[in-house]
Amino acid sequence: MLTTTLVFTFLSLLYTVSGQQVGSYQTETHPKLSWQTCTRSGCTTNSAGEVALDANWRWTHITGNYTNCYTGNTWNTTICTDGKTCASKCAVEGANYQSTYGISASGNALTLKFVTKGENTNIGSRVYLMASESRYQMFNLLNKEFTFDVDVSQLPCGLNGALYFVQMDADGGLGKSSGNKAGAKYGTGYCDSQCPRDIKYIDGEANVAGWQPSSNDTNAGTGNYGTCCSEMDIWEANSIATAYTPHPCKTTNDGGQQRCTGQQCNVPDRYGGLCDPDGCDFNSFRMGEKNFYGPGMTIDTKKKMTVVTQFITNNNSTSGTLTEIRRVYVQDGKVVQNSKTNFPGLLSPYDSITDKFCDDQKKVFQDATSFQKNGGLVQMGKGLSKGHVLVLSIWDDHTANMLWLDSNYPTNGDASKPGIARGTCSTSSGNPKDVEANSPNAQVIFSNIKFGDIGTTYTSR
Template sequence: MLRSPLLVSLSLAAASLAQQVGDYATEAHPRLPWQECTSGGCTTKSSGSVTLDANWRWVHVTGNYTNCYTGNAWNSTVCTSNSQCASRCALDGANYQETYGITTSGDALTLKFVTQGQNKNVGSRVYLMNSESKYQMFNLLNKEFTFDVDVSKLPCGLNGALYFVQMDEDGGLSKYPGNKAGAKYGTGYCDSQCPRDIKYINGEANVDGWTAHPSDVNAGAGRYGTCCGEMDIWEANSISTAYTPHPCKTENDGGQQRCTGQECNTPDRYGGLCDPDGCDFNPFRQGDRTYYGNGRTVDTTKKMTVVTQFITNNNSTTGTLVEIRRLYVQDGKVIPNSKTNFPGLLDPTDSITEKFCNDQKRAFGDHPSFQIQGGLSHMGRSLSKGHVLVLSIWADYAANMLWLDSTYPVDADPIKPGIARGTCPSNSGNPRTLEIDHPDAQVIFSNIKFGDIGSTYSGTPITLPQVPLPPGARGAV
């Protein structure tokens, strides 16, 4: 899906990314233990921690306080070329709580939308670490990934996201000589949107062709983007949710690759290395308007447990990915996933399979980029290489998050299947308005578990009632 994270707005600590390491602030990763489970029980990984993405960090000239990037522009005196900027600028440590609103308590991580201290920070993105210098890698095939989440303070237009991307374990430290910071300082990000707002890619700055964003005072776009396979486990607020695989035909079956021009899906959104749309399962978009939200079957006013299972054709970690299942646990009850509810148009399916994706693209009239990029089987090959866990809170300058929680495209008939994605007004989600009206918004992730199918959750199974066809929706074509 669309992703345009909001960056830090600081006077001395401008949001940016560099490859040298500064020494003005000590980098201390907040601890975040998680559990690995088998049928015999779960073991706590007490060494787990998180690191802040480098794009949010202060970058300055090595040895002094001169900014290399301020607002949405590079310091043209310091950064006259991509390689020179990397060699002259230093990436520094982060004050997680005071500057970025990032805190941990036990197994819980809280990400605040706006943090107003000496300066103002908006949004954040962090990665789960295995050690001080390496990301925790996950192979999700024939496994399930489970976590608790509280989205009660996420209104229309915000996204508390948990997802996996095929980043390098060390953040590119060993692969690119210009990168002296590595995973410890949150380098090496990539995703299926091939983002061009990343300021350093592959150990070099993204100065060449950099253009300031017309409405985001902290962001811009350079000549290069950075692509890789992406598995969105959770994109959600209190109104809507979706989970979505995004395959990429980059190097190493979806591994991180720098792109330029059409490789980055520009100008043709569907002509690049990655699938930007994915094959999404959003209960509201699938026709079940009573499943997720305030006081609904999955009640977003309360904490919930989210379980995602990755099924292979031979029930092994080396098999072909054939299905991605979802279920929830809330108040001790195991809640099966919602079923597609467009009788005569889509079968009543409750998981992501190749058939579901083919049927959905046809029924909704969506571009078959998911299939063109290799579908579930190629997504599985990417997952088998190992993915990094990403947790973030963000607002959307590109489309106001309407693709998640409102009518999208806004000029389309909301009665048409696939257009309505949530109950948010089509004029909601403006990031600047959200900063003013909802500065206290936050998401809390906790109780992360990873392990064998069926080993990470418990509860009493329930049966969902049959839901009516959405009012006015056409069930056949």
């Protein structure tokens, strides 16, 4: 989730928190979601696929009773006197996916609704694709392509229907953290390149120390610790704008999950931590092509589309060095190549992410070179080779109102300057209070996920 000045701060249930013990009040039953693996011989359906809700959305209470360990945006400090004690006393519950969180799956399609009203009101969600009931599905994207269908027609300004990969542990940290008894089955172990500090449990301990409630989000806050890992944003999008962005990290295990504190978490220096928070993004509008993506445009966001992302290596093997990340679209049965950059100063018209593209883009946009300092595509590829977890989410942005994706950003910048304009949304759009009130029925539908050899997951014609 996931570029300039962005920090994950998700709304959840009024009484939702995460925890590491396992409760017994709600049976955890993952929605089934089939997907396909493809080779030159054809595609094979994995009908055993399922998704698990992230632990940050779940209700946590004292083990054996209904007393909350966390309410609103504050910890129950009577129970949670420190991180280890809190983890030992608090249980994370199973989820009622559809009625509580607006998450439903049918065949190969997953629908994520924005606002779900029940006994409490839930905003947004984040889920992970599972290999089994207790392990995340791991993907090595090198020399492969990843394809999916998506419907963003019901996503207005200020919302993000995101599909991306992060270098989480397959078991959700169960094996390396003795305080974690819940694991991947209950959606533990999240990390990303923003090194988010709003994650309530990290490495099996509650993020209690230094916790500060958010000033503009009644359900979120930040603690002393964050959780970092490399991140590949395949798809951050609404109906107005989209971007795909690699974010390399220099954490343990070539970008693997690592708890951070202080400057490691890019605080106070945004570019002095373990990860690249900005990434090297390709947003067609930001790259100068104003009529490529949007309602009624070349890629018409009023209709479902197929999104293909290819990870090309120097020797065309899964052990090679990542040299290019290429995007292709399919809509109405026609293959549409990605748009090309359209800015004076770029040495050539690029239509994919390469290290040369990133060098030229950062120079023309006068952006920080954090991507390069963190190893660029080479380091990103090292992380991808270790295996990444697929994340699907819908969210609004309490930090920057999603303007970094779909409007002029920074808002005081000159929109005629290369890199400032990212979409046609107003700079006054995206306020979460407005989005939640005016677009409660917003949703994103992801479907027809395919993973395989390059050129095998879609039809060219």
